[in-house]
Amino acid sequence: MNLSAIRTLFLGIFLVTSFASYSQNESSALEETLLEENEKENKFDPKSMIMHHVKDAYGFHIIDIGEKKYSISLPIILWTDNGLTTFMSSAFDHDYYGNVVVESNGGKFVNYKEKIYQLNPGEDTLVKGEDGYPANTTKPLDISITKNVFMMWVSMLVLFLIFIGAARKYKKSENFIPKGIASFVEPLVLFIRDEVAIPMIGEKKYARYMPYLLTVFFFIWLNNIFGLIPIINGANLTGNIAFTLTMATFTFIITTFSGNKSYWKHIFWMPGVPVPMKIFLMPIEIVGMFTKPISLMIRLFANITAGHIIILALMSLIFIFNTVAIAPVSVAFSLFIIVIEIVVTAIQAYIFTILSALYFGMATEEHEHH
Numbered sequence: 001m002n003l004s005a006i007r008t009l010f011l012g013i014f015l016v017t018s019f020a021s022y023s024q025n026e027s028s029a030l031e032e033t034l035l036e037e038n039e040k041e042n043k044f045d046p047k048s049m050i051m052h053h054v055k056d057a058y059g060f061h062i063i064d065i066g067e068k069k070y071s072i073s074l075p076i077i078l079w080t081d082n083g084l085t086t087f088m089s090s091a092f093d094h095d096y097y098g099n100v101v102v103e104s105n106g107g108k109f110v111n112y113k114e115k116i117y118q119l120n121p122g123e124d125t126l127v128k129g130e131d132g133y134p135a136n137t138t139k140p141l142d143i144s145i146t147k148n149v150f151m152m153w154v155s156m157l158v159l160f161l162i163f164i165g166a167a168r169k170y171k172k173s174e175n176f177i178p179k180g181i182a183s184f185v186e187p188l189v190l191f192i193r194d195e196v197a198i199p200m201i202g203e204k205k206y207a208r209y210m211p212y213l214l215t216v217f218f219f220i221w222l223n224n225i226f227g228l229i230p231i232i233n234g235a236n237l238t239g240n241i242a243f244t245l246t247m248a249t250f251t252f253i254i255t256t257f258s259g260n261k262s263y264w265k266h267i268f269w270m271p272g273v274p275v276p277m278k279i280f281l282m283p284i285e286i287v288g289m290f291t292k293p294i295s296l297m298i299r300l301f302a303n304i305t306a307g308h309i310i311i312l313a314l315m316s317l318i319f320i321f322n323t324v325a326i327a328p329v330s331v332a333f334s335l336f337i338i339v340i341e342i343v344v345t346a347i348q349a350y351i352f353t354i355l356s357a358l359y360f361g362m363a364t365e366e367h368e369h370h
Contacts, residue, residue: 046316052096054236054308056148057114058089069094074150079141080118082106089144098126098134110134116142148243151235155222192217192353200357205364209357212254216247217353224304224345228338238348239305244297251356252293259363292359296352303348307341 060072073090085105092100098110098117101124108119110126117137119126129135162181169182178186192213197206223237237243265271267285270278314334318327 044319050312055114056146060147074145076144080107147235148237148240151226151237196354196357201361209360213353217349221349241301244301248293248297255359255363263363300348311337
Protein backbone atom coordinates (compact mmCIF):
# COMPACT_ATOMS: atom_id res chain seq x y z
CA MET A 1 0.00 0.00 0.00
CA ASN A 2 1.96 3.02 -1.30
CA LEU A 3 1.34 6.72 -0.79
CA SER A 4 -0.05 7.13 -4.29
CA ALA A 5 -2.82 4.65 -3.52
CA ILE A 6 -3.60 6.49 -0.27
CA ARG A 7 -3.83 9.84 -2.08
CA THR A 8 -6.17 8.30 -4.65
CA LEU A 9 -8.25 6.79 -1.85
CA PHE A 10 -8.90 10.18 -0.25
CA LEU A 11 -9.42 11.88 -3.60
CA GLY A 12 -12.23 9.41 -4.18
CA ILE A 13 -13.72 10.22 -0.77
CA PHE A 14 -13.55 13.94 -1.51
CA LEU A 15 -15.35 13.50 -4.84
CA VAL A 16 -18.06 11.40 -3.21
CA THR A 17 -18.71 13.95 -0.46
CA SER A 18 -18.58 16.91 -2.83
CA PHE A 19 -21.15 15.34 -5.16
CA ALA A 20 -23.47 14.22 -2.38
CA SER A 21 -23.39 17.27 -0.08
CA TYR A 22 -25.37 19.49 -2.46
CA SER A 23 -28.38 17.17 -2.61
CA GLN A 24 -28.09 15.91 0.95
CA ASN A 25 -30.46 18.42 2.48
CA GLU A 26 -33.04 18.07 -0.31
CA SER A 27 -33.49 14.31 0.19
CA SER A 28 -34.42 12.35 3.28
CA ALA A 29 -34.62 8.67 4.16
CA LEU A 30 -38.36 8.88 4.84
CA GLU A 31 -40.85 11.78 4.83
CA GLU A 32 -42.58 12.78 8.09
CA THR A 33 -46.30 12.25 7.69
CA LEU A 34 -47.72 13.25 11.08
CA LEU A 35 -48.29 16.84 12.13
CA GLU A 36 -47.21 18.55 15.31
CA GLU A 37 -50.50 18.36 17.23
CA ASN A 38 -49.35 15.29 19.14
CA GLU A 39 -46.22 17.12 20.29
CA LYS A 40 -48.24 20.10 21.44
CA GLU A 41 -50.54 17.82 23.43
CA ASN A 42 -47.52 16.01 24.94
CA LYS A 43 -48.63 12.73 23.38
CA PHE A 44 -45.98 10.22 22.43
CA ASP A 45 -46.08 9.58 18.71
CA PRO A 46 -43.65 6.74 17.85
CA LYS A 47 -43.97 7.18 14.09
CA SER A 48 -43.20 10.88 14.19
CA MET A 49 -40.30 10.30 16.62
CA ILE A 50 -38.76 7.55 14.47
CA MET A 51 -39.10 9.49 11.23
CA HIS A 52 -37.54 12.54 12.86
CA HIS A 53 -34.51 10.54 14.01
CA VAL A 54 -33.79 8.77 10.71
CA LYS A 55 -34.00 12.00 8.70
CA ASP A 56 -31.22 14.48 8.17
CA ALA A 57 -31.26 17.55 10.43
CA TYR A 58 -29.68 20.96 10.93
CA GLY A 59 -28.15 20.02 14.26
CA PHE A 60 -27.34 17.20 16.67
CA HIS A 61 -30.01 16.73 19.31
CA ILE A 62 -28.22 15.34 22.38
CA ILE A 63 -30.67 15.07 25.28
CA ASP A 64 -33.77 16.58 26.88
CA ILE A 65 -33.68 17.39 30.59
CA GLY A 66 -37.10 18.52 31.70
CA GLU A 67 -38.15 21.33 29.38
CA LYS A 68 -34.55 22.05 28.40
CA LYS A 69 -33.21 20.64 25.13
CA TYR A 70 -29.50 20.30 24.52
CA SER A 71 -28.08 20.07 21.02
CA ILE A 72 -25.06 20.90 18.87
CA SER A 73 -25.89 23.70 16.45
CA LEU A 74 -24.71 23.71 12.83
CA PRO A 75 -24.54 26.63 10.36
CA ILE A 76 -27.50 27.40 8.09
CA ILE A 77 -26.25 28.62 4.70
CA LEU A 78 -28.84 29.95 2.24
CA TRP A 79 -28.78 31.82 -1.04
CA THR A 80 -31.74 34.18 -1.40
CA ASP A 81 -32.67 37.20 -3.48
CA ASN A 82 -30.68 39.28 -0.98
CA GLY A 83 -27.58 37.17 -1.47
CA LEU A 84 -25.81 34.85 0.94
CA THR A 85 -27.61 34.42 4.27
CA THR A 86 -26.08 32.58 7.22
CA PHE A 87 -27.02 31.93 10.83
CA MET A 88 -26.82 29.06 13.30
CA SER A 89 -29.52 26.41 13.54
CA SER A 90 -29.92 27.21 17.26
CA ALA A 91 -31.82 30.34 16.18
CA PHE A 92 -34.84 28.09 15.55
CA ASP A 93 -34.78 27.04 19.23
CA HIS A 94 -35.41 23.34 18.43
CA ASP A 95 -38.58 24.18 16.51
CA TYR A 96 -39.33 21.88 13.55
CA TYR A 97 -42.85 23.02 12.68
CA GLY A 98 -42.38 26.60 11.49
CA ASN A 99 -43.50 28.31 14.69
CA VAL A 100 -40.20 30.20 15.21
CA VAL A 101 -39.39 32.87 12.62
CA VAL A 102 -35.74 33.84 12.20
CA GLU A 103 -34.95 37.22 10.63
CA SER A 104 -31.63 37.47 8.79
CA ASN A 105 -30.29 39.53 5.89
CA GLY A 106 -33.66 41.12 5.20
CA GLY A 107 -35.55 37.84 5.08
CA LYS A 108 -37.71 35.77 7.42
CA PHE A 109 -37.11 32.00 7.64
CA VAL A 110 -38.80 29.03 9.26
CA ASN A 111 -37.77 25.42 9.76
CA TYR A 112 -40.64 23.14 8.79
CA LYS A 113 -39.90 19.41 9.17
CA GLU A 114 -36.15 19.97 8.68
CA LYS A 115 -36.50 22.08 5.55
CA ILE A 116 -35.87 25.82 5.47
CA TYR A 117 -38.54 28.07 3.94
CA GLN A 118 -38.47 31.84 3.42
CA LEU A 119 -41.68 33.72 4.20
CA ASN A 120 -43.05 35.86 1.40
CA PRO A 121 -42.63 39.65 1.80
CA GLY A 122 -45.13 41.06 4.28
CA GLU A 123 -45.72 37.68 5.97
CA ASP A 124 -44.89 37.24 9.65
CA THR A 125 -46.08 33.70 10.35
CA LEU A 126 -46.16 30.42 8.48
CA VAL A 127 -49.42 29.48 6.79
CA LYS A 128 -49.97 25.89 5.70
CA GLY A 129 -52.04 24.89 2.71
CA GLU A 130 -54.58 22.12 2.40
CA ASP A 131 -51.78 19.63 1.82
CA GLY A 132 -50.27 20.54 5.19
CA TYR A 133 -47.18 22.18 3.70
CA PRO A 134 -46.12 25.85 3.72
CA ALA A 135 -48.23 27.98 1.35
CA ASN A 136 -46.90 31.51 1.87
CA THR A 137 -43.21 30.75 1.37
CA THR A 138 -40.48 30.32 -1.20
CA LYS A 139 -37.66 27.75 -1.09
CA PRO A 140 -34.19 29.34 -0.98
CA LEU A 141 -31.13 27.53 -2.30
CA ASP A 142 -30.09 25.54 0.76
CA ILE A 143 -26.40 24.58 1.06
CA SER A 144 -26.41 24.26 4.84
CA ILE A 145 -24.05 21.96 6.72
CA THR A 146 -26.44 19.34 8.02
CA LYS A 147 -25.48 16.61 10.46
CA ASN A 148 -25.02 14.09 7.64
CA VAL A 149 -22.70 16.42 5.73
CA PHE A 150 -20.82 17.17 8.93
CA MET A 151 -20.36 13.46 9.68
CA MET A 152 -19.08 12.89 6.14
CA TRP A 153 -16.35 15.41 6.84
CA VAL A 154 -15.63 13.78 10.19
CA SER A 155 -15.34 10.35 8.57
CA MET A 156 -12.96 11.80 5.97
CA LEU A 157 -10.80 13.23 8.73
CA VAL A 158 -10.82 9.95 10.66
CA LEU A 159 -9.84 7.94 7.57
CA PHE A 160 -7.16 10.48 6.75
CA LEU A 161 -5.64 10.13 10.21
CA ILE A 162 -5.86 6.32 10.10
CA PHE A 163 -4.19 5.88 6.72
CA ILE A 164 -1.58 8.59 7.14
CA GLY A 165 -0.75 7.08 10.52
CA ALA A 166 -0.49 3.64 8.94
CA ALA A 167 1.77 4.98 6.18
CA ARG A 168 4.09 6.57 8.74
CA LYS A 169 4.26 3.33 10.70
CA TYR A 170 5.30 1.50 7.53
CA LYS A 171 7.90 4.14 6.75
CA LYS A 172 9.48 3.88 10.17
CA SER A 173 9.32 0.10 10.44
CA GLU A 174 12.01 -2.32 9.36
CA ASN A 175 11.19 -4.44 6.31
CA PHE A 176 7.72 -2.83 6.24
CA ILE A 177 6.45 -4.92 9.13
CA PRO A 178 3.12 -3.41 10.25
CA LYS A 179 2.94 -2.00 13.76
CA GLY A 180 0.30 -0.02 15.62
CA ILE A 181 -2.55 1.18 13.45
CA ALA A 182 -0.87 -0.36 10.39
CA SER A 183 -1.39 -3.82 11.84
CA PHE A 184 -5.16 -3.10 11.85
CA VAL A 185 -5.31 -1.58 8.37
CA GLU A 186 -3.13 -4.08 6.48
CA PRO A 187 -5.33 -7.18 6.95
CA LEU A 188 -8.37 -5.25 5.73
CA VAL A 189 -6.55 -3.90 2.67
CA LEU A 190 -5.20 -7.36 1.87
CA PHE A 191 -8.68 -8.82 2.33
CA ILE A 192 -10.17 -6.41 -0.21
CA ARG A 193 -7.31 -7.15 -2.60
CA ASP A 194 -7.16 -10.95 -2.25
CA GLU A 195 -10.81 -11.81 -1.58
CA VAL A 196 -12.64 -9.11 -3.54
CA ALA A 197 -10.61 -7.36 -6.25
CA ILE A 198 -8.51 -10.24 -7.65
CA PRO A 199 -11.29 -12.90 -7.75
CA MET A 200 -13.85 -10.49 -9.23
CA ILE A 201 -11.68 -8.49 -11.65
CA GLY A 202 -8.60 -10.63 -12.29
CA GLU A 203 -4.91 -10.32 -11.46
CA LYS A 204 -4.08 -8.28 -14.56
CA LYS A 205 -6.61 -5.48 -14.09
CA TYR A 206 -7.52 -5.34 -10.40
CA ALA A 207 -4.88 -2.78 -9.35
CA ARG A 208 -6.47 0.18 -11.14
CA TYR A 209 -9.72 -0.34 -9.20
CA MET A 210 -8.20 -0.87 -5.77
CA PRO A 211 -8.28 2.82 -4.67
CA TYR A 212 -12.00 3.06 -5.41
CA LEU A 213 -12.82 -0.28 -3.79
CA LEU A 214 -10.88 0.67 -0.66
CA THR A 215 -12.62 4.04 -0.59
CA VAL A 216 -16.04 2.45 -0.84
CA PHE A 217 -15.37 -0.19 1.81
CA PHE A 218 -13.82 1.99 4.50
CA PHE A 219 -16.03 5.01 3.84
CA ILE A 220 -19.31 3.07 4.03
CA TRP A 221 -18.18 0.96 6.96
CA LEU A 222 -17.07 3.93 9.04
CA ASN A 223 -20.26 5.90 8.37
CA ASN A 224 -22.34 2.83 9.18
CA ILE A 225 -20.61 2.71 12.57
CA PHE A 226 -21.13 6.43 13.17
CA GLY A 227 -24.85 5.89 12.58
CA LEU A 228 -25.01 3.66 15.67
CA ILE A 229 -23.56 6.23 18.09
CA PRO A 230 -26.49 7.56 20.17
CA ILE A 231 -24.79 10.73 21.44
CA ILE A 232 -24.60 12.14 17.89
CA ASN A 233 -28.23 11.20 17.36
CA GLY A 234 -27.28 8.47 14.91
CA ALA A 235 -26.30 10.56 11.88
CA ASN A 236 -28.02 8.31 9.36
CA LEU A 237 -25.71 9.02 6.41
CA THR A 238 -25.76 5.60 4.73
CA GLY A 239 -29.49 5.47 5.40
CA ASN A 240 -29.91 8.59 3.26
CA ILE A 241 -30.86 7.68 -0.30
CA ALA A 242 -29.04 10.74 -1.69
CA PHE A 243 -25.78 9.31 -0.35
CA THR A 244 -26.38 5.77 -1.59
CA LEU A 245 -27.47 7.15 -4.97
CA THR A 246 -24.19 9.02 -5.26
CA MET A 247 -22.10 5.99 -4.38
CA ALA A 248 -24.03 3.78 -6.80
CA THR A 249 -23.67 6.42 -9.52
CA PHE A 250 -19.88 6.34 -9.19
CA THR A 251 -19.93 2.56 -9.55
CA PHE A 252 -22.15 2.89 -12.63
CA ILE A 253 -19.88 5.51 -14.22
CA ILE A 254 -16.72 3.47 -13.61
CA THR A 255 -18.40 0.33 -14.95
CA THR A 256 -19.63 2.14 -18.05
CA PHE A 257 -16.27 3.68 -18.93
CA SER A 258 -14.45 0.42 -18.17
CA GLY A 259 -16.56 -1.62 -20.57
CA ASN A 260 -14.57 -3.22 -23.35
CA LYS A 261 -15.73 -4.24 -26.83
CA SER A 262 -16.85 -7.65 -25.64
CA TYR A 263 -18.92 -6.14 -22.81
CA TRP A 264 -20.86 -3.82 -25.11
CA LYS A 265 -21.28 -6.56 -27.69
CA HIS A 266 -22.93 -8.80 -25.09
CA ILE A 267 -25.33 -5.97 -24.25
CA PHE A 268 -26.34 -4.74 -27.70
CA TRP A 269 -25.84 -7.81 -29.90
CA MET A 270 -25.44 -11.00 -27.88
CA PRO A 271 -23.03 -13.33 -29.73
CA GLY A 272 -23.86 -16.97 -30.32
CA VAL A 273 -27.65 -16.66 -30.32
CA PRO A 274 -30.15 -16.37 -33.17
CA VAL A 275 -30.98 -12.88 -34.44
CA PRO A 276 -34.55 -12.86 -33.06
CA MET A 277 -33.16 -13.65 -29.60
CA LYS A 278 -30.56 -10.90 -29.98
CA ILE A 279 -33.33 -8.39 -30.61
CA PHE A 280 -35.25 -9.77 -27.61
CA LEU A 281 -32.25 -9.76 -25.23
CA MET A 282 -30.90 -6.30 -26.13
CA PRO A 283 -33.52 -4.22 -24.21
CA ILE A 284 -33.27 -6.60 -21.26
CA GLU A 285 -29.48 -6.15 -21.11
CA ILE A 286 -29.83 -2.37 -21.43
CA VAL A 287 -32.30 -2.30 -18.51
CA GLY A 288 -29.88 -4.51 -16.59
CA MET A 289 -27.18 -1.85 -16.89
CA PHE A 290 -29.31 0.46 -14.74
CA THR A 291 -30.85 -2.07 -12.38
CA LYS A 292 -27.41 -3.00 -11.06
CA PRO A 293 -26.61 0.45 -9.55
CA ILE A 294 -30.24 0.86 -8.48
CA SER A 295 -30.02 -2.39 -6.50
CA LEU A 296 -26.78 -1.12 -4.89
CA MET A 297 -28.50 2.11 -3.92
CA ILE A 298 -31.64 0.53 -2.46
CA ARG A 299 -29.89 -2.36 -0.69
CA LEU A 300 -27.59 -0.15 1.39
CA PHE A 301 -30.28 2.46 2.06
CA ALA A 302 -32.96 -0.07 3.06
CA ASN A 303 -30.78 -2.25 5.30
CA ILE A 304 -29.28 0.62 7.28
CA THR A 305 -32.56 2.52 7.64
CA ALA A 306 -34.44 -0.62 8.66
CA GLY A 307 -31.94 -1.28 11.44
CA HIS A 308 -32.41 2.21 12.89
CA ILE A 309 -36.19 1.96 12.68
CA ILE A 310 -36.28 -1.42 14.44
CA ILE A 311 -34.11 -0.19 17.32
CA LEU A 312 -36.17 2.97 17.78
CA ALA A 313 -39.42 1.02 17.55
CA LEU A 314 -38.31 -1.41 20.26
CA MET A 315 -37.31 1.46 22.56
CA SER A 316 -40.65 3.15 21.88
CA LEU A 317 -42.51 0.22 23.44
CA ILE A 318 -41.67 1.60 26.89
CA PHE A 319 -43.54 4.83 26.14
CA ILE A 320 -46.32 3.20 24.14
CA PHE A 321 -47.28 0.92 27.05
CA ASN A 322 -46.38 3.71 29.49
CA THR A 323 -44.84 1.33 32.02
CA VAL A 324 -41.33 0.47 33.13
CA ALA A 325 -42.33 -3.19 33.30
CA ILE A 326 -41.74 -3.49 29.57
CA ALA A 327 -38.34 -1.81 29.83
CA PRO A 328 -36.22 -4.97 30.43
CA VAL A 329 -37.71 -6.69 27.38
CA SER A 330 -37.47 -3.58 25.23
CA VAL A 331 -33.86 -2.83 26.19
CA ALA A 332 -32.80 -6.47 25.84
CA PHE A 333 -34.18 -6.78 22.32
CA SER A 334 -32.75 -3.37 21.39
CA LEU A 335 -29.27 -4.42 22.55
CA PHE A 336 -29.63 -7.64 20.57
CA ILE A 337 -30.48 -5.71 17.40
CA ILE A 338 -27.62 -3.27 18.04
CA VAL A 339 -25.17 -6.18 18.21
CA ILE A 340 -26.54 -7.46 14.91
CA GLU A 341 -26.28 -3.95 13.45
CA ILE A 342 -22.60 -3.77 14.39
CA VAL A 343 -22.03 -6.86 12.24
CA VAL A 344 -24.28 -5.48 9.50
CA THR A 345 -22.16 -2.30 9.27
CA ALA A 346 -19.25 -4.37 7.94
CA ILE A 347 -21.42 -6.76 5.91
CA GLN A 348 -23.13 -3.96 3.99
CA ALA A 349 -19.81 -2.27 3.23
CA TYR A 350 -18.46 -5.62 2.03
CA ILE A 351 -21.52 -6.33 -0.15
CA PHE A 352 -21.37 -2.91 -1.81
CA THR A 353 -17.64 -3.35 -2.46
CA ILE A 354 -17.79 -6.89 -3.81
CA LEU A 355 -20.73 -6.12 -6.10
CA SER A 356 -18.92 -3.05 -7.43
CA ALA A 357 -15.86 -5.23 -8.10
CA LEU A 358 -18.10 -7.83 -9.79
CA TYR A 359 -19.53 -5.21 -12.14
CA PHE A 360 -16.03 -3.97 -12.97
CA GLY A 361 -14.96 -7.54 -13.67
CA MET A 362 -17.95 -8.11 -15.96
CA ALA A 363 -17.13 -4.93 -17.88
CA THR A 364 -13.45 -5.80 -18.41
CA GLU A 365 -13.71 -9.57 -18.91
CA GLU A 366 -12.38 -10.94 -22.16
CA HIS A 367 -14.69 -13.51 -23.71
CA GLU A 368 -13.63 -16.30 -26.06
CA HIS A 369 -16.18 -17.24 -28.68
CA HIS A 370 -15.94 -20.49 -30.65
